[in-house]
Amino acid sequence: MHRALSLVGTGLLAATLTLAAACGEDDNADDGSELEDVVSIDGSEADVKVLDNTFNDENISVASGTKVVWTNDGRQDHDIIPNDDGDWGVDPDDFEAGAVYEHTFDEPGTYRYYCSLHGSETSGMIGAVVVEEP
Amino acid sequence: MNRVVATVLAVGLVVSAAACGDDDDESGGGSEGGGSSGGALDTGQEDIRAVPEEYDTIQEAVDAAEEGDLVLVSPGVYKEAVTVETDDIVIRGLDRNDVILDGEFEKDNGIRVLEADGVAVENMTARNYTTNGFFWTGAEGYRGSYLTAHNNGDYGVYAFDSTVGLFEHSYGSGSPDAGFYIGQCYPCDAVMRDVVAENNGLGYSGTNAGGNLYIVDSVFRQNRAGIVPNSGSYELYPPERETTIVGNLVYSNNNYETAAIDSARLAGGNGILVAGGNDNVIERNLVFDHDIAGIAVVLIDDAEAPGGYYWPSGNVVRGNVVEDSRLADLGVVQEADGGNCFADNEFATTAPTNLETLLPCEGTGSGNPDEGALDIGRLATMDGKPESGVYQDMPIPDDQENMPDADSADWEPAGAPPEVDVDAIEVPDKP
Numbered sequence: 304m305h306r307a308l309s310l311v312g313t314g315l316l317a318a319t320l321t322l323a324a325a326c327g328e329d330d331n332a333d334d335g336s337e338l339e340d341v342v343s344i345d346g347s348e349a350d351v352k353v354l355d356n357t358f359n360d361e362n363i364s365v366a367s368g369t370k371v372v373w374t375n376d377g378r379q380d381h382d383i384i385p386n387d388d389g390d391w392g393v394d395p396d397d398f399e400a401g402a403v404y405e406h407t408f409d410e411p412g413t414y415r416y417y418c419s420l421h422g423s424e425t426s427g428m429i430g431a432v433v434v435e436e437p
Numbered sequence: 438m439n440r441v442v443a444t445v446l447a448v449g450l451v452v453s454a455a456a457c458g459d460d461d462d463e464s465g466g467g468s469e470g471g472g473s474s475g476g477a478l479d480t481g482q483e484d485i486r487a488v489p490e491e492y493d494t495i496q497e498a499v500d501a502a503e504e505g506d507l508v509l510v511s512p513g514v515y516k517e518a519v520t521v522e523t524d525d526i527v528i529r530g531l532d533r534n535d536v537i538l539d540g541e542f543e544k545d546n547g548i549r550v551l552e553a554d555g556v557a558v559e560n561m562t563a564r565n566y567t568t569n570g571f572f573w574t575g576a577e578g579y580r581g582s583y584l585t586a587h588n589n590g591d592y593g594v595y596a597f598d599s600t601v602g603l604f605e606h607s608y609g610s611g612s613p614d615a616g617f618y619i620g621q622c623y624p625c626d627a628v629m630r631d632v633v634a635e636n637n638g639l640g641y642s643g644t645n646a647g648g649n650l651y652i653v654d655s656v657f658r659q660n661r662a663g664i665v666p667n668s669g670s671y672e673l674y675p676p677e678r679e680t681t682i683v684g685n686l687v688y689s690n691n692n693y694e695t696a697a698i699d700s701a702r703l704a705g706g707n708g709i710l711v712a713g714g715n716d717n718v719i720e721r722n723l724v725f726d727h728d729i730a731g732i733a734v735v736l737i738d739d740a741e742a743p744g745g746y747y748w749p750s751g752n753v754v755r756g757n758v759v760e761d762s763r764l765a766d767l768g769v770v771q772e773a774d775g776g777n778c779f780a781d782n783e784f785a786t787t788a789p790t791n792l793e794t795l796l797p798c799e800g801t802g803s804g805n806p807d808e809g810a811l812d813i814g815r816l817a818t819m820d821g822k823p824e825s826g827v828y829q830d831m832p833i834p835d836d837q838e839n840m841p842d843a844d845s846a847d848w849e850p851a852g853a854p855p856e857v858d859v860d861a862i863e864v865p866d867k868p
Binding site for chain 1: 520522545546549551552568572574575591597598614620621644669670671672673698700
């Protein structure tokens with residue numbers, strides 16, 4: 304798995320979002336704010352460690368069709384709530400310490416999420432998956 | 438900023454104003470950190486957000502508050518989970534024991550402060566939350582004063598990834614993890630003083646915390662384990678380091694009836710347990726009545742740690758009074774060059790034997806580190822460790838001391854914690 308740190312600014316991400324919106328997928332449209340320290344992950348699977356109380360890495364970019372796997376390596380319960388009320392994510396009862404949750408992102412877009420126990424949509428324990436065309 | 442809270446009479450006037458339709462939360466009445474002095478219903482008064490007189494809920498008042506405002510809460514049971522995202526506000530209860538946030542074992546946090554700096558919470562109780570009573574995360578500047586947190590599912594009073602803080606005059610009980618927690622910060626630049634933790638899994642936990650961090654003049658009793666600063670990869674920034682633990686009363690932390698996460702079960706029966714931490718100072722504490730060790734400095738296994746363990750190093754254990762520990766009053770498990778030291782303590786037993794001769798704080802030690810070595814197996818295994826109790830069923834505490842003059846005292850957002858005169862702190866008296 305190749306991981307590279309990058310700053311996703313207004314260039315490629317904006318273009319991606321514009322394309323997504325044009326294709327009628329604006330459910331995933333970002334709010335335009337800039338994500339920092341986005342880690343690019345190659346391969347068909349991308350791992351995110353869920354620590355107390357941080358998603359590590361917080362922001363990742365993957366190709367569409369990638370399965371993202373979150374593992375709760377913390378001691379506490381957490382959850383994963385999509386900011387856009389998408390039909391993915393996991394409740395705390397199903398995501399206790401040691402639990403694994405996975406979701407495959409097929410459509411390009413920026414998928415922001417948070418842990419409702421330790422954050423809100425915009426602060427605290429938050430994360431994002433930037434899904435790009437392969 | 439140094440303002441005077443209006444008296445109950447003044448709050449009444451605010452209520453009257455609200456009834457007349459003058460409760461426009463967007464009116465800009467707040468002074469944005471300015472320093473108008475109270476005592477009259479003027480701009481200073483508009484800085485006070487009274488609950489429930491002006492706002493039905495604490496959350497509504499918090500959402501309306503501007504920097505520098507006071508959210509003043511009258512007695513009542515508030516069944517809400519409050520999120521704070523505004524810098525430099527103060528949330529104060531008029532009566533610590535009668536201003537109660539109740540999570541009904543359904544809501545997550547009583548008050549949680551998300552990346553808002555300078556927020557102070559004073560003089561109230563948070564109970565029955567599934568995670569935490571009072572919770573700051575990502576804050577620079579925080580303060581909790583005269584808080585009671587009991588029967589909460591993770592922590593009582595909790596600062597995470599936050600710096601420049603103060604917990605004082607507060608009480609935490611009935612949490613499976615810790616009554617008080619300061620974690621994932623370096624330097625933390627924080628002080629915890631005059632707090633009481635009892636009936637928790639851990640009295641204090643401080644994972645990956647340290648740097649100008651003081652735990653002083655407090656009581657840790659009848660938890661499973663008392664004070665447990667530790668390293669762990671389940672949070673960022675290991676190891677734990679540079680915590681100063683001085684003048685605390687630590688006793689009878691063998692309460693196996695508490696709710697307890699696994700690490701609390703493992704640590705049970707210890708007074709002060711440094712687990713994989715470095716360069717901590719543990720001085721002039723009174724520690725007694727423990728099934729395992731009074732003060733122990735040990736390694737902790739962690740698959741993510743180099744070599745699979747966080748080893749303790751550079752810890753100083755000096756001038757403590759330690760009594761009645763069933764395994765050892767003082768103990769250590771370290772690497773050969775760990776650099777932990779023990780000096781000037783009053784004790785009866787150590788593991789290894791002659792510990793102060795073996796690992797002195799000045800000069801070169803001598804002796805056999807294998808003679809009477811601490812039985813780390815007593816700590817490292819879950820075998821025979823009592824199961825967790827149920828946090829919902831933990832004892833309900835008695836009323837706690839109120840903040841003086843809560844209805845008239847000045848309010849001020851959280852700033853730098855007070856300087857701690859460590860040298861002036863003496864070994865506490867036995868209760």
